[in-house]
Amino acid sequence: MIVFTPANNKGGVGKTGVSAMFAEYCSLILKKKTLAIDLDGQCNFSSRYLPMEVDPSSPEGHIPPIHPDYDPTDPEDEDWDGRSSISDIFYGKPVIPYPTYISDLDVAPANGSRLLSAEHVRKNEVAHKVHDRLNEFLSLPEVKSTYDVVVIDTAPSKGPLTISAVRAATHIVIPSIMEENSIHGVYGILQLWMQENFKRSNREKIQLVGIMPNMFDNRTALHNQLYDDLLKHPELGKYVFPKDIKLSRRVIFAETACTGSNPRSVFDLPKSNVARQEALRVCEYMAEKVFSFQGECV
Numbered sequence: 001m002i003v004f005t006p007a008n009n010k011g012g013v014g015k016t017g018v019s020a021m022f023a024e025y026c027s028l029i030l031k032k033k034t035l036a037i038d039l040d041g042q043c044n045f046s047s048r049y050l051p052m053e054v055d056p057s058s059p060e061g062h063i064p065p066i067h068p069d070y071d072p073t074d075p076e077d078e079d080w081d082g083r084s085s086i087s088d089i090f091y092g093k094p095v096i097p098y099p100t101y102i103s104d105l106d107v108a109p110a111n112g113s114r115l116l117s118a119e120h121v122r123k124n125e126v127a128h129k130v131h132d133r134l135n136e137f138l139s140l141p142e143v144k145s146t147y148d149v150v151v152i153d154t155a156p157s158k159g160p161l162t163i164s165a166v167r168a169a170t171h172i173v174i175p176s177i178m179e180e181n182s183i184h185g186v187y188g189i190l191q192l193w194m195q196e197n198f199k200r201s202n203r204e205k206i207q208l209v210g211i212m213p214n215m216f217d218n219r220t221a222l223h224n225q226l227y228d229d230l231l232k233h234p235e236l237g238k239y240v241f242p243k244d245i246k247l248s249r250r251v252i253f254a255e256t257a258c259t260g261s262n263p264r265s266v267f268d269l270p271k272s273n274v275a276r277q278e279a280l281r282v283c284e285y286m287a288e289k290v291f292s293f294q295g296e297c298v
């Protein structure tokens with residue numbers, strides 16, 4: 001099972017966009033059974049697939065809707081409130097993924113306030129209570145036998161939740177805008193990647209799919225300059241996506257992120273659409289790396 005995690009500790013660089021793009025590519029185009037996990041308390045990834053509700057106990061936060069399998073008259077559901085989120089792994093409860101409008105894509109949504117409390121667990125307990133939980137969930141036989149691919153969207157931090165996502169990952173990709181702040185985030189995640197790989201045997205090393213330029217504008221000198229600098233970097237150059245494989249800044253990418261957008265996925269656009277073609281090139285490039293490395297990962 002592939003566990004694919006876009007990470008960058010800066011916000012607004014395209015983690016959620018790339019998570020959705022790759023999850024939709026794997027499920028819609030490759031027909032692989034895919035699980036989308038939202039580990040960001042902002043719930044943006046969840047909202048793309050589910051009508052998330054306002055959390056009555058914390059009006060700025062969101063909770064998942066009632067699960068379609070929940071039956072309040074069924075005695076087996078007696079101890080369940082009908083909602084399930086990935087944060088249940090931190091409370092010793094089972095996670096019941098939701099189906100989405102894409103038949104091969106399920107989602108384990110976020111619960112804003114519960115994820116936030118996992119982020120605030122005390123230092124001496126965090127390894128046991130948070131860091132390893134996602135790995136344990138993804139090692140469950142029923143999860144491994146149901147899904148070919150898991151895509152984990154992460155929060156813009158290097159906190160306990162991102163550490164748990166990187167710990168569970170077989171592959172990471174680092175999306176970045178070619179601007180200074182986002183590139184600082186690239187270095188932050190590379191450090192986390194190296195720390196985690198240091199603890200793993202050669203067979204289990206996390207594969208770095210690469211550093212993916214997002215919202216690239218060919219006419220912006222700064223974007224071209226920083227991209228060329230990264231490409232020439234003696235250690236990092238080999239990880240940077242090639243010149244013709246990057247995402248430009250396009251309104252349609254932002255539009256498909258909105259609730260109720262039409263089309264819902266960039267892959268529902270006509271084959272002649274340039275945004276779809278660009279997304280396809282990026283996903284094909286990542287898939288080639290991800291699936292050819294499969295044999296080396298657990």
Ligand SMILES: Nc1ncnc2c1ncn2[C@@H]1O[C@H](COP(=O)(O)OP(=O)(O)O)[C@@H](O)[C@H]1O
Pocket residue numbers: 010011012013014015016017018044156214215216247248249250251253254255257
């Ligand atoms: N290539 C792109 N072109 C235009 N807008 C984009 C692009 N990638 C992301 N966006 C938009 O930019 C914002 C931040 O992207 P998002 O994927 O949410 O970043 P993150 O998850 O890293 O915070 C969102 O509104 C998203 O729709």
Ligand SMILES: [Mg+2]
Pocket residue numbers: 015016017040044153154
């Ligand atoms: Mg996000």
